[in-house]
Structures are given as structure tokens and as C-alpha cells.
Amino acid sequence: MRVALFVPCYVDLINPEVGVSMVRVLRKLGVDLIYPEGETCCGQPAFNSGFFDEARTVARHFMDVFEKENWDYIVCPSGSCATMVSHYYPFIFKEMPETHRSESLGHRVREFSDFLVNVLGVKDLGAHYEGSAVFHCGCHQRRELGVLEEPRELLRSVAGLELLDWENEELCCGFGGTFAVKMPDVSTAMADEKIQALLKSGADTLVSGDSSCLMHLSGRLKREGHGARVLHLAQILDSGDGKVG
Amino acid sequence: MADRTEFLEAIRHRTRTGKYKPTHAPDIAWTPKVEPPERERIEDPPARFLQELEALGGHGLRVESTREAREYVISLAKEWDAKLLVRWDVEELETLGVDELLGAAGIEVAVWRDLKDFREVAGRADVGLSTADWAIAETGSLVLASGPGRGRTVTLLPPVHVAVVPVDRVLRTVPEAIEKYVGDEAGRLPSNVCFHTGPSRSGDIEMSLAIGVHGPGDVYVVLVG
Amino acid sequence: MHTKRPSRERDADDRREEGIASKVEGFNERGRRAVADRDLHDAVALATEKFVTGRNAVLGALPDAPELRERAYHVKQETMANLDRYLEQMASAVEARGGNVFFAEDGEAVVRYIGDLARLRGTKVITKSKSMATEEIELNRRLEEEYAGLNLEIVETDLGEWIAQLAGDTPSHIIGPILHMNRHQVADILSGVAGEKLPPNVEQLTRFARGRLREKFLTADIGISGANFGVAETGTIVTVTNEGNGRLVTSVPPVHVVVMGIEKLIPKFSDLSVFVQLLARSATGQKLSVYTNFVTGPRGEGELDGAEEMHLILLDNGRSDLLGTPFEEALYCIRCGACLNVCPVYRQTGGHAYGSTYSGPIGAVITPLLKGDEEAKDLPHASSLCGACSEACPVGIPLHDLLLKLRNRQVDRGLASKAEQIAFKGFEKTMKSPALYNISTKAGRTAQKPLLRNGAVRPLPGPLSGWTGSRDLPPLAEKPFRQLWKEGI
Numbered sequence: 035m036r037v038a039l040f041v042p043c044y045v046d047l048i049n050p051e052v053g054v055s056m057v058r059v060l061r062k063l064g065v066d067l068i069y070p071e072g073e074t075c076c077g078q079p080a081f082n083s084g085f086f087d088e089a090r091t092v093a094r095h096f097m098d099v100f101e102k103e104n105w106d107y108i109v110c111p112s113g114s115c116a117t118m119v120s121h122y123y124p125f126i127f128k129e130m131p132e133t134h135r136s137e138s139l140g141h142r143v144r145e146f147s148d149f150l151v152n153v154l155g156v157k158d159l160g161a162h163y164e165g166s167a168v169f170h171c172g173c174h175q176r177r178e179l180g181v182l183e184e185p186r187e188l189l190r191s192v193a194g195l196e197l198l199d200w201e202n203e204e205l206c207c208g209f210g211g212t213f214a215v216k217m218p219d220v221s222t223a224m225a226d227e228k229i230q231a232l233l234k235s236g237a238d239t240l241v242s243g244d245s246s247c248l249m250h251l252s253g254r255l256k257r258e259g260h261g262a263r264v265l266h267l268a269q270i271l272d273s274g275d276g277k278v279g
Numbered sequence: 280m281a282d283r284t285e286f287l288e289a290i291r292h293r294t295r296t297g298k299y300k301p302t303h304a305p306d307i308a309w310t311p312k313v314e315p316p317e318r319e320r321i322e323d324p325p326a327r328f329l330q331e332l333e334a335l336g337g338h339g340l341r342v343e344s345t346r347e348a349r350e351y352v353i354s355l356a357k358e359w360d361a362k363l364l365v366r367w368d369v370e371e372l373e374t375l376g377v378d379e380l381l382g383a384a385g386i387e388v389a390v391w392r393d394l395k396d397f398r399e400v401a402g403r404a405d406v407g408l409s410t411a412d413w414a415i416a417e418t419g420s421l422v423l424a425s426g427p428g429r430g431r432t433v434t435l436l437p438p439v440h441v442a443v444v445p446v447d448r449v450l451r452t453v454p455e456a457i458e459k460y461v462g463d464e465a466g467r468l469p470s471n472v473c474f475h476t477g478p479s480r481s482g483d484i485e486m487s488l489a490i491g492v493h494g495p496g497d498v499y500v501v502l503v504g
Numbered sequence: 505m506h507t508k509r510p511s512r513e514r515d516a517d518d519r520r521e522e523g524i525a526s527k528v529e530g531f532n533e534r535g536r537r538a539v540a541d542r543d544l545h546d547a548v549a550l551a552t553e554k555f556v557t558g559r560n561a562v563l564g565a566l567p568d569a570p571e572l573r574e575r576a577y578h579v580k581q582e583t584m585a586n587l588d589r590y591l592e593q594m595a596s597a598v599e600a601r602g603g604n605v606f607f608a609e610d611g612e613a614v615v616r617y618i619g620d621l622a623r624l625r626g627t628k629v630i631t632k633s634k635s636m637a638t639e640e641i642e643l644n645r646r647l648e649e650e651y652a653g654l655n656l657e658i659v660e661t662d663l664g665e666w667i668a669q670l671a672g673d674t675p676s677h678i679i680g681p682i683l684h685m686n687r688h689q690v691a692d693i694l695s696g697v698a699g700e701k702l703p704p705n706v707e708q709l710t711r712f713a714r715g716r717l718r719e720k721f722l723t724a725d726i727g728i729s730g731a732n733f734g735v736a737e738t739g740t741i742v743t744v745t746n747e748g749n750g751r752l753v754t755s756v757p758p759v760h761v762v763v764m765g766i767e768k769l770i771p772k773f774s775d776l777s778v779f780v781q782l783l784a785r786s787a788t789g790q791k792l793s794v795y796t797n798f799v800t801g802p803r804g805e806g807e808l809d810g811a812e813e814m815h816l817i818l819l820d821n822g823r824s825d826l827l828g829t830p831f832e833e834a835l836y837c838i839r840c841g842a843c844l845n846v847c848p849v850y851r852q853t854g855g856h857a858y859g860s861t862y863s864g865p866i867g868a869v870i871t872p873l874l875k876g877d878e879e880a881k882d883l884p885h886a887s888s889l890c891g892a893c894s895e896a897c898p899v900g901i902p903l904h905d906l907l908l909k910l911r912n913r914q915v916d917r918g919l920a921s922k923a924e925q926i927a928f929k930g931f932e933k934t935m936k937s938p939a940l941y942n943i944s945t946k947a948g949r950t951a952q953k954p955l956l957r958n959g960a961v962r963p964l965p966g967p968l969s970g971w972t973g974s975r976d977l978p979p980l981a982e983k984p985f986r987q988l989w990k991e992g993i
Binding site: 053 | 531532535536539545848849851852853884885886887888889890891892894895905908910911912913914915920924928929931932934935936937938941945948960967968970971973974975976977978979980981983984985986988989993
């Protein structure tokens, strides 16, 4: 099985450690990984703001990169980026020459936890992390991909980690891409709602499969002076021997 | 009339020339994401009806005979200290025979027939008495249809509504009730059919429940048979 | 006390030229005020949570809920595809029962029709039950202004709507119009009407309201209602209330006028089975609302009550423009309010922040569609696109996808800000060229150095100030992933 890495632009540029953890976890499971040349971005920022033409240009480049070889799977450590390719590429290329390409590519893109549990059939990675955590499921991952239980199953198998419930867990964190800067007060209020739930749960760690959500929530946590640790699922699964991610 | 034709033409044009055809039936999954239960078969519709009605704050009971029903209605009118009771002008209520006994207890009875000012009567009445076309077990609803002698406001204006319903009129589900008014079986659709489901309520002020705004706050259903 | 009637003029010019974060002022501005009002937040959170919990319970218990939703979608789809035919059928059916039918192009036509009718009948008092269509066209205000000589008293009879009307306010939620008010505010308003001080006690306030409104129910000359559904086969209109005001408005006055959007039609009486089961469950978590009322024409032969005269006004007001377009699905809405209840944005802002008759996700979709992009520039952006609305919609309207399409429509029509256009052109160029991507991000890593403080980008004016105003912004990493990969992981 040959697996290509789809590393979202903000993971590449801001949170590369997430990509590194994902690679280490997959390698430990014996997966043959390739990082295709020329990857940049899936185009979601333009798409979310209504710039469909610009998104299509970027999407075409993405498809070119990932069609170079016939990978079995394309794994991505982000629910929202995986959704962009698997669900919204067919949406923007509907009734256009690229329809077929977009659909066939879409089928092979898998979010990281989905890949671990449903393709590799693995739940316990032998990870060790001391702490109590709540899991925030990104909206696309929850609704378009339907991958809600898998991350929790993975976290429950981590030694030393206590997975807690928290209120209003289905509420969006308020990032929404450009929404975060277009409607900053509303976006921040949404983050505050989640943070309140986090504090109420007593967890010391916030985990998610989407770095974008984490960037938004941790940005607010830091500004408000809260000490909770904010980590990507891949980093937790890559933890052990007293070291995180 | 010219306006109407133009209006419809414009719409016809839109629907003929419109290019977009929605292709997916709802394609995003639906909450709640639970395994839907089996379609249960309501074994005892009258019992279920009474249960649902009680849960809504209504009062229900089942009696075996018309005599018992009559006694119950009289006792209710007395309990509510009614001065005026207004009732449907239908054979079943004639047979129920409450008029004389109520009169004897000093309670005026207005029958829904030849009323000069229906608003005055229904508006003044303390109790409204009716039967029902059907009852729905699944929701605790009464199905009330209008017609000669069957005033809508009898079941709506007085603060207390009492319905006496033969037990064999209790249907199981909402779809069954709607079916009764479809096609030949139903004959001509009455000018008004209403499903009354429990006492009138409002949660408009601070989401606190207020009962009896504006319809009856007290609903009694007597199933007979 | 609280938000005033939103005015179109105030929100007209809400787009800034500078900044990629062209802050869509209108919504965020109003949202900010709402967010600062913790009482409002608590009220909205309480109400919506209650509705959602109820909804999940009753829909979870309904065996064929997912199938019903699919059928509802298809019924609406079929109706829209043949709307002209169903409208004709509806009109014939109503007329066959002795009702009158009027096709109204827009709000003005409705105002004329009702005003002229009122003049003809010497009307003094009009009672109204809930009708969003009449709010959309501002019927009350226009009747009062354009037919001032008639001295019409128009009374909203839904408890919350009446209280809002008395306060000169507008409803903030489809199902719970005065979610944004507490009992003290209500007591103040009603005390003004009562001419004496009423205590902030729900039971007593309600009793007062009941008495006052009863007078109006009984003396009204005309009753105006909306309709949740119109059945083409039989000419039946359906109103749904918990209070009973819908039935009182349609049964007591001698004249009954229905104002119904053309998209509310469904083909057959048996189709009601699907919608009646979904509506109340989705809206409030009840199996059925207390009064589910089917009215077919004026009163029948030999009946003492019920309207003697019935008028059905079928309103277009921009709806037909959506037929056959990628936005058609917005017309499938049955006005249950489920999308408002699950929306995480609505939860923070309440309904008035949307500045329109229709709020929440459906409001954000339908307002620009009916009023035009210019009128409602900010609404398609009043969403984080989480999709909870589409998930909750009992008819399966893909609301969040429609919002995306609306954003795209704005871009295609040249309504996006200059700065955003430039930014995304730049984005396009950079992201399609790995070489350019590498060069520009490398430059970014260098350029950010003087802007960093304590490991974060310090708050700055300019494009990202929206973010940095309330949140820390992480810096670009020293080495991007691609470099780490090259160096070996």
C-alpha cells in the first residue's frame, strides 16, 4: 500500500510538528509514505470566501500533484482539508471537464484518524500521555466526513490519558476561515463558549484533529491567560517515554 | 384576471427555462444520529390516548356507559362552578342528555343552533361541550371538524373544554387521521378540521409555560365504550 | 431597553475598502452589541437548548424520520418544478369553495388589496396571527400609513408578537418572538397598556394578556393569518399554533384573509402527513403543536361561526426568481426554526443582529435572495459554515452550501472588496506555483521577525487586526514541514 501525505498549508507553515508526528506514527505502523513534490494548498481559503475560480486554479494544481502516481490513499491530518478535496472538489467542478478527476481523487483522500481506524484497523498505538483531555471534533469532520468516534477511540487507548466529556461539544469553535477576521467579535464569543466548557470540564488538555480550530482556540486561551495544553491528535498519538509529539 | 395570467406565465417561464435541477435528496446526514426505533404497533389506543393527554396536562378517562359519561360531565360543570355551558347541536350530545340535569343544577345550557350572536354566547360560556370526529392515540389529540351545529368556538372560547368521544373513534397515528379526510372515503372536506392536542399553552415569556392562552386551559376527554 | 427596529438605511454602507478582513460591519457590529449583553446570551442559549433537546428526543423516537425528510424534500422539489400548475389548482379549489384568490406580485399589492377591502367593509379592528410573510412586507406599518384615514387597529395576537408590537420592537426568533426579553421588561410593557403596575409574574402577565386579547378576538372585523402550508388539491390552508390564536383569528371575524408565500404549496392533502409530523417536532420538540388547523374556504352551509368571506393572497415578492436556479432549495423552508436553534452563531448574537425579518441560517440565505445582494451584503458571511443547520433542517435544505454559493455570487457580481480580490488573486498565483510558494513563505519568515513578541505576532493595525485584537496569532515556524522532511524525519 502506497500512501501519499497531504500536508495542509498551515500545518506546513505554522504547525509542522503535527506533520512530523503523523509521519512518525504511520512509519511505526510500517506504512510506506511519500510526500509528493509541489504540494501547496487545497484552495479552501479562496473557496470559503466565494472565490470559486481562484479555488479551482489551486485545485487543479493539487490534482496535478496528486495524480502523478496512483496512490492507494492520500492521508491528511485535517478534517476540513480532507473534506475540501473529497466533498467540495466535486462541488466546484460539477459539470466541468475536471468532474471525473475530482471524484476519483476525492475517494482516496482520508483524514488521519479515519485512516488509522478504518483502513489500517488500528486503535491502540502504544502511546502514553499523562493528563486529562477533551476532544474537539472539527465541523467538517463531524458532518461531511462523519468521523466522530474514531478519534475518541484512539484517545481512549492512550495510556495515562483520561478522556473527559464536555458541554456543548457539538458547537463550532468559531474559526470558519475568513469568518474569524470578518466577524471577529462573534468568532471570539464562539471561542469563549468552548473555552468555558473546557474550563468547566476540568481537563488540562485540548485535543483536535484540526489545527485550524486549535490555532483559533489556543490563540484565545493564550490571550486570556489560560494554561491548558493544546495539541493535535497526531501529537498525542506520537507521545511516549515522557515526551509529547 | 389579466394579472393572474401574467403572474402564472412568469412562473411557468421560470420553471420551464430554469437550468438548475436539485440532484441530491438531502445529502448531508441528519441528526439525531440514533438508530430509529421500530414502528411500534399501539396495542391499546384508548389507553395510550389517555396517557398522552395526561402528559400534556389534559384530563382523560374511559367509561363504559353513556350514563357514566353524563354524570361525569355534570360533576365537572358543578366543579367548575359553571353558569353557562355551550354545546354542539349533535345527536350524540342529545342522547347524552345533560341539558335537563344541568338546568336543574342552575346551569344554563346553550345549544349551538339559531344563535343570534354566537360570540356573545361562546364568549360568555364557562364550559364548552363537544364530541369529536376522531381521537389520535399517538399524540393525545382530538380531531374536531366543523359543520352545522358544530361550532368551532365552542371548543375554543370557553376556558374549559369537555369532549365526549365513543371509544371506537380512537385512531392510532397522525397519518391515519389525515387519511380520513382524503379521497372518496372522506366525502367533502369540512370547512375546518383541527387537531387539538392538549390545553392551550405559550412559552413566550422567558420560556416559562403558561397554560390557557388563548384557548381552553382545561381539557377533559371522556372515552365512552 | 434593547434593540430598536432595524433600519435599512443604517446598515446600507457596511463594506470597507481596505483590508483582506473587510470587516462586514453590519452583522459584526450588531453581533458585538449582542455578545456584550450576557442576559440576551443566556436567554437565547436557554431557549435554543430546550428546543434542540426536545427536538432530538421526539425525532429520535420517530421511526421513519430520515425517510420523511427525504420525502419532504422531494415533495417540495416536485412542487417547485410545477409551481404554476399547483398555483392554478389551488386557486380553483379555493374558488370552488367560495373563497377569493388574489395573486400579489409584491408587498405593495398586498397592502392595496387589504386596505381596499378594509375600506369597503368599514373595518375598525384587525386581528393577526403569526405570519412571517406579512412581517416581510411590513404590512402593519404600511396599512397604518397608507390607509391612515381608516384608523385601523391592527392587533398581533400571538402573545410574544403582541408584546413586541406594544414595545415597538420586532421578533427575534421564528418560534419565540421575544426570546430577547425578560419578565421584567414584559411587565413594564404590559403595565403601560394596563395603566397600572403589573408584577413580573408570568402567570399574572399572561392572564392580563389573555383578557385584553380576548376583547380583540371577539370584536375583530377582519382576521389575517399566514399559512404554514397550502394544499393545492383541496384549497386548504394550514395554520399551526400552541396558543389557539390561529384558530380564533380564522374562525371568529366575518372576514378571513390569508397571506401566504407561493412556495408554501404542497400538491395533495395526503402530503400533509409528512409535513405535519416533521414541523412541530423540528420546531419545539412537541409531537404536535396544540392547534393544527386546516381551513378550507369560508364557513360551510348552516355553520354559525367561521368566516363568511375568505380571501387567499398568494405572495411572490421575489420568490419566483429563485425557481430553477441553484438557490431554489431555499424555497423549501417550512419555517420551523430548527436551523436557528442549532446555529452556534445565532446562539451568540440572537435574531436582531441579522437585521432582517428572517434570522439565523435561513435568514442569512433567504434575505439576500429576496432583497438582493446589496441589501444584505454581510449576511452570507454571518456564518462559520459549520453545517449544523443543514443537518437539522427537516426538509434537507443544504443551507451552508447555499451560503457558499451566495458568497460566490457576490464575487461574480464584483461585490467583493478590492483588497479581498487582490488578496485571493495573490493566493491563487502563489498556491499554484510551488516555487513562488517557497519564495514568499521564506520572505514571510524573515519579515515577521520584528513583529514577534513572546512567541506570537503582536497586535497590529491592518488586515489581521480583527484576529489579533482578541487572540494571539502564532508565527510562521522556523522550518516548514517540507524542509523538515527533506532533512529527514
